[in-house]
Amino acid sequence: MLDFLSEFPSLGRRDLSALRQWIDEGFRTFSRAYGEQLEAFFNPLLRFLVWFQDLLTDAPWPLVILAIAALTWFGARSWKITGGTIVAFLLIGIFDMWEDTMATLAMISVATVLCIAIGIPLGILMARWDRAQSVITPILDVMQTIPSFVYLIPVVMLLGIGKVPGLLAVCIYAIPPIVRLTNLGIRLVDREVMEAAEAFGASYRQKLWGVQIPLALPNIFAGVNQTIMMALSMVVIASMIGVQGLGVPVLRAISNQYLALGLMNGLAIVALAIIFDRVSQTYGKRLQAYRETGRD
Amino acid sequence: MTEEEPKVRIKSLYKIFGDTPKVALSHVQAGMSKSELLEQKGHVLGLRDINLDIPGRKIQVIMGLSGSGKSTLIRHLNRLIEPTSGEIWVDGEDVLAMNDKALRDLRRFRMSMVFQKFGLLPHRTVQENVEYGLGIQDVDQGEAAERAKKWIDRVGLAGFEGHYPGQLSGGMQQRVGLARALATDAEILLMDEAFSALDPLIRTDMQTILLELQEELHKTIIFITHDLDEALRIGDRIAILRDGEIIQASDPQDILMNPADAYITDFIKDVNRAKVVRMRSIMGPAAPAQGAPVAVSDTIEEALQKLHAAPDGCCPVMAGDEIRGTVGIDAAIQALKAPAAAGAHYS
Ligand SMILES: Nc1ncnc2c1ncn2[C@@H]1O[C@H](COP(=O)(O)OP(=O)(O)OP(=O)(O)O)[C@@H](O)[C@H]1O
């Protein structure tokens, strides 16, 4: 009796290992059966990612810097940010991190586009149906809290090691904020404004595109921003499953205790983060010039 | 007065907020009061047995204190709120029988709305806000811009087309709201406390604009307010709501002279009667009178000078060239005193 209380009545070792084996076997069978199909499904994505990365690494570096500076200027319209970006990339080149940085840049850009393309529609869905919200919210909670190593396992089992599983891992980690903030932004749109649209006979689409999305943009942009930041923070973990980029030297630095190498590559990641952050934030702000007017 | 077919007809309309409104409805129909319903059944009585015929081309005011159900009532007309039971007819058409498409068309083409907090689209300019309803009507961009421009001019906002609502004062924002509603050319205009958020002076301005426009446009306007002076100034007819029920629906003079119960007597007791009671409400049958003629539509204040100057204290009351009756200074002074008892008559 006392035994029963002090020792938790767990499943026996044999049962437990049988259970684990059964799950693992099941998943292995599944991945043997569908792994190839999945790979084929993700193949276009892989080809695009490779193409984009090659484009960035093969192009003459001045051209790349020019293009990045132009994008920064277009996004932020600020000499300070554009100048800072140019300096950052020059330093990255001088410290011989150009190729890794381009690989990371390619990865993060594709991951962000993917997250936006999936995340915003999901957020819209959640805002429209409470039912969708109550189903998707706990999934997002799990995605954000589960240690990334845990979902690396099935991803690797299914797709092996390489760019695509890395991209998936990054997206799983980075997509929740854009979904959440799209949903929140739409739900926070002033009720009276929505009622006015309704009273004038607007259809669901007209309300969504004419009122809700434009007014939710600040939140949606905050979501994009967070998604980019989270994607960047996955760079090192992604490099563990074969993603090229700034994460690889960091990993090497960890295992060999190379302080300087780790620091330099780490700082390069930080530089990317700051550039992405400033550009996306100022762009988001510029989109809603009407808010600058004081009253509301 | 001969009544034509009402533009809008509301028949035994009930609205109950809560989880099981149909069950609560039976209690209400059995006579349960609003507070009992809330206490015992946890449901809020929004509207109880509303019957109202709203004539076309007139301003129907609906008045009541906060929480009396004014917003709830007006939102039933374009079905922003679904009733618990009852009927709503517009131009002889059953609004509750409309499918989604027909309902949207009703809102697009036949009814537009002005809101207390304006409900403007903050990310659109004044011009784009006024074009909003036209865009939804699928009017082409060029024509929409032209029509919007015309209404922006009419409400006195020329030159502000490119401003955002956030850059305008409250009064100006509501002019945008009014222009947006008028631009759709809908025959029915719903105004839910449209001027209540404005300062008194601006509010009077807006009332004047509305009355001037109405003189020309002859829309059917359903105007909600909790302000009696506003109601008396612009209303052709007034309905008074309390706890979701209409207590009196009549023309303003009738409400002033014959309040239906103590609640309304109380409601009207602070009004400046000299400015609102008109000769036609207090005149007696035509009789010899020595004073200068006054008009049926003159207020006591306007007529007082002539009444006072008349040797016998009596003036003939004219409608155009025609004598309609006679009014005496005593009746005028008597009418300045608010009716004390419910249902008192002063004619
Ligand atoms: N969605 C709702 N759920 C529950 N109760 C509601 C709802 N909408 C309105 N009510 C209740 O119905 C009653 C009438 O509300 P309504 O907003 O129509 O009043 P009102 O006359 O417009 O007041 P105000 O002058 O404050 O605008 C109130 O008791 C209110 O609490």
Ligand SMILES: [Mg+2]
């Ligand atoms: Mg209200």
